[in-house]
Amino acid sequence: MPLRFKGADLRPVLAEAVANRSRVILAKDQGVYFLAEGGERRPEDGRLKRLAYAVGCNPDVDPFDNWWELSRAELGGDDFGEFFDPNERVFTRILNSEDDLELSATATHLSFKPVPPTPDGH
Structure with missing residues (x-):
């Protein structure tokens, strides 16, 4: 099942990477998300300000067993x-x-494709 990243969440990350002339990183650890390399951090806790999580893979809002298995x-x-x-x-x-x-993966390749947004975000 492909993973979906909402454009509304991803656009600020991409804009930050373009503005900073840096790369964008797809990370899989505590969730699945994109971030801008060297992105701006929040002063209160040092966490990155802009992360774009895959739908269903955000540990801050999705139950652990759900995002981990997905x-x-x-x-x-x-x-x-x-x-x-x-x-x-x-x-x-x-x-x-x-x-x-939309992100799809095989054992050796990651594939991305733009898809129209859905009303429910899934």
Whole structure:
């Protein structure tokens, strides 16, 4: 089952990476999310200000067993970080549209495609 990233959540992360001329990172550890490399941090706790979690994979709002199983089913059991150029065509499309991003994975490839947003966000 592909993972979906809401465009409304992902656009600020992509914009930050473009503005800072940095890469965007897909991370799988405590959830599955995108962040801008060297992104701005919150002064009160040092956490990154802008993270875009996959729908259902946010440990701050989704029950542990749910997000953990969903992330493991699509991306395997190991934690990782993959770096991408935010100026790649698919990210530029997300940045300049209302689309969401869908992520599919095989044992050797990650695939991204823009998809129309859904009313319920899933």
